[in-house]
Amino acid sequence: MRSTTSRSARARALLVSAAVVAVSLLQGCMLFSKPPADLDYSRTRTSEARRYKATIRPEGDSIPKGKLQRWTLHLETANGTPVDLCSVTVDGGMPQHGHGLPTKPRVTRRLGNGDHLVEGMKFNMGGWWVVKFRVASAVAGADSVVFNVKL
Numbered sequence: 001m002r003s004t005t006s007r008s009a010r011a012r013a014l015l016v017s018a019a020v021v022a023v024s025l026l027q028g029c030m031l032f033s034k035p036p037a038d039l040d041y042s043r044t045r046t047s048e049a050r051r052y053k054a055t056i057r058p059e060g061d062s063i064p065k066g067k068l069q070r071w072t073l074h075l076e077t078a079n080g081t082p083v084d085l086c087s088v089t090v091d092g093g094m095p096q097h098g099h100g101l102p103t104k105p106r107v108t109r110r111l112g113n114g115d116h117l118v119e120g121m122k123f124n125m126g127g128w129w130v131v132k133f134r135v136a137s138a139v140a141g142a143d144s145v146v147f148n149v150k151l
Protein backbone atom coordinates (compact mmCIF):
# COMPACT_ATOMS: atom_id res chain seq x y z
CA MET A 1 0.00 0.00 0.00
CA ARG A 2 2.68 2.45 1.05
CA SER A 3 4.97 1.66 -1.89
CA THR A 4 2.07 2.02 -4.35
CA THR A 5 1.31 5.50 -3.02
CA SER A 6 4.90 6.65 -3.27
CA ARG A 7 5.21 5.15 -6.72
CA SER A 8 2.17 7.01 -8.01
CA ALA A 9 3.38 10.20 -6.33
CA ARG A 10 6.74 9.77 -8.00
CA ALA A 11 5.03 9.13 -11.34
CA ARG A 12 2.94 12.26 -10.91
CA ALA A 13 6.01 14.33 -10.07
CA LEU A 14 7.77 12.97 -13.14
CA LEU A 15 4.80 13.85 -15.32
CA VAL A 16 4.69 17.39 -13.95
CA SER A 17 8.39 17.95 -14.56
CA ALA A 18 8.10 16.49 -18.06
CA ALA A 19 5.28 18.94 -18.77
CA VAL A 20 7.35 21.84 -17.42
CA VAL A 21 10.27 20.87 -19.66
CA ALA A 22 7.96 20.53 -22.68
CA VAL A 23 6.39 23.94 -22.11
CA SER A 24 9.72 25.70 -21.64
CA LEU A 25 11.13 24.03 -24.77
CA LEU A 26 8.11 25.19 -26.74
CA GLN A 27 8.46 28.74 -25.44
CA GLY A 28 12.16 28.64 -26.18
CA CYS A 29 11.48 27.64 -29.77
CA MET A 30 8.91 30.34 -30.31
CA LEU A 31 10.61 33.24 -28.59
CA PHE A 32 14.30 32.65 -28.95
CA SER A 33 14.76 30.68 -32.16
CA LYS A 34 16.90 32.47 -34.70
CA PRO A 35 15.41 33.56 -38.03
CA PRO A 36 16.47 31.47 -41.07
CA ALA A 37 20.08 32.27 -41.95
CA ASP A 38 19.42 32.84 -45.66
CA LEU A 39 16.82 35.61 -45.34
CA ASP A 40 17.02 38.40 -47.89
CA TYR A 41 16.81 41.76 -46.16
CA SER A 42 17.18 43.86 -49.31
CA ARG A 43 15.00 46.90 -49.65
CA THR A 44 14.38 46.27 -53.34
CA ARG A 45 12.59 43.04 -54.19
CA THR A 46 10.80 41.42 -57.08
CA SER A 47 7.18 40.42 -56.47
CA GLU A 48 6.23 36.75 -56.20
CA ALA A 49 4.93 36.43 -59.76
CA ARG A 50 7.60 38.85 -61.02
CA ARG A 51 5.08 41.48 -62.13
CA TYR A 52 6.59 44.28 -60.06
CA LYS A 53 9.84 45.52 -58.67
CA ALA A 54 9.33 47.25 -55.33
CA THR A 55 11.59 49.35 -53.15
CA ILE A 56 10.93 50.42 -49.56
CA ARG A 57 12.42 53.63 -48.19
CA PRO A 58 11.83 53.99 -44.47
CA GLU A 59 11.70 57.59 -43.31
CA GLY A 60 15.18 58.61 -42.11
CA ASP A 61 16.55 55.39 -43.66
CA SER A 62 16.28 53.49 -40.37
CA ILE A 63 13.58 51.34 -38.82
CA PRO A 64 13.08 52.26 -35.18
CA LYS A 65 11.46 49.99 -32.62
CA GLY A 66 8.13 50.99 -31.12
CA LYS A 67 7.73 54.19 -33.11
CA LEU A 68 5.21 55.09 -35.78
CA GLN A 69 6.91 55.89 -39.04
CA ARG A 70 6.29 56.52 -42.71
CA TRP A 71 7.72 54.56 -45.57
CA THR A 72 7.86 55.32 -49.25
CA LEU A 73 7.02 52.37 -51.42
CA HIS A 74 8.36 52.66 -54.94
CA LEU A 75 6.70 50.46 -57.55
CA GLU A 76 7.80 49.62 -61.06
CA THR A 77 6.70 47.06 -63.58
CA ALA A 78 9.16 44.28 -64.41
CA ASN A 79 10.52 46.39 -67.29
CA GLY A 80 11.07 49.46 -65.10
CA THR A 81 8.01 51.61 -65.78
CA PRO A 82 6.92 53.46 -62.60
CA VAL A 83 3.47 52.39 -61.40
CA ASP A 84 1.29 55.17 -59.98
CA LEU A 85 -2.23 53.93 -60.53
CA CYS A 86 -2.65 50.88 -58.34
CA SER A 87 -4.22 49.62 -55.17
CA VAL A 88 -1.91 48.58 -52.36
CA THR A 89 -2.66 46.81 -49.09
CA VAL A 90 -0.13 46.29 -46.32
CA ASP A 91 0.14 43.27 -44.10
CA GLY A 92 2.86 41.72 -41.99
CA GLY A 93 3.99 40.29 -38.70
CA MET A 94 6.53 38.09 -36.99
CA PRO A 95 6.52 34.60 -38.52
CA GLN A 96 8.16 33.03 -35.46
CA HIS A 97 5.79 34.64 -32.97
CA GLY A 98 2.52 34.08 -34.81
CA HIS A 99 1.39 37.69 -34.53
CA GLY A 100 0.75 40.44 -37.04
CA LEU A 101 1.62 44.11 -37.15
CA PRO A 102 0.48 46.16 -34.15
CA THR A 103 -0.96 48.82 -36.49
CA LYS A 104 -2.85 48.88 -39.79
CA PRO A 105 -0.48 50.69 -42.14
CA ARG A 106 -1.83 51.92 -45.43
CA VAL A 107 -0.94 53.91 -48.51
CA THR A 108 -2.29 57.40 -47.95
CA ARG A 109 -0.86 59.34 -50.86
CA ARG A 110 0.37 58.93 -54.39
CA LEU A 111 3.63 60.86 -54.64
CA GLY A 112 4.25 60.39 -58.37
CA ASN A 113 6.94 58.58 -60.33
CA GLY A 114 5.87 55.25 -58.82
CA ASP A 115 6.23 56.44 -55.21
CA HIS A 116 3.52 55.79 -52.63
CA LEU A 117 3.42 57.10 -49.08
CA VAL A 118 2.78 54.39 -46.48
CA GLU A 119 1.71 55.69 -43.08
CA GLY A 120 1.26 53.87 -39.80
CA MET A 121 4.25 51.52 -39.95
CA LYS A 122 5.27 50.30 -36.52
CA PHE A 123 7.28 47.41 -35.09
CA ASN A 124 6.76 46.91 -31.40
CA MET A 125 9.55 44.43 -30.67
CA GLY A 126 12.96 43.36 -31.87
CA GLY A 127 13.48 40.39 -34.17
CA TRP A 128 12.50 39.21 -37.63
CA TRP A 129 9.47 40.84 -39.22
CA VAL A 130 7.93 40.47 -42.65
CA VAL A 131 6.03 43.21 -44.46
CA LYS A 132 3.87 42.21 -47.37
CA PHE A 133 2.38 44.52 -49.98
CA ARG A 134 -0.40 43.32 -52.22
CA VAL A 135 -0.39 45.38 -55.37
CA ALA A 136 -2.95 45.47 -58.16
CA SER A 137 -2.90 47.65 -61.26
CA ALA A 138 -4.39 47.67 -64.74
CA VAL A 139 -0.94 47.67 -66.33
CA ALA A 140 0.61 44.72 -64.49
CA GLY A 141 -2.14 42.87 -62.64
CA ALA A 142 -2.18 41.58 -59.06
CA ASP A 143 0.87 40.37 -57.18
CA SER A 144 2.50 40.45 -53.74
CA VAL A 145 5.93 41.43 -52.60
CA VAL A 146 7.41 40.53 -49.23
CA PHE A 147 10.20 42.32 -47.37
CA ASN A 148 12.14 40.92 -44.43
CA VAL A 149 12.98 43.39 -41.72
CA LYS A 150 15.35 42.81 -38.81
CA LEU A 151 15.14 44.99 -35.73
Ligand SMILES: [Cu+2]
Residues within 6 Å of the ligand: 094, 097, 099, 125, 127
Ligand atom coordinates in the same frame (compact mmCIF):
# COMPACT_ATOMS: atom_id res chain seq x y z
CU1 LIG B 1 6.91 39.23 -31.75
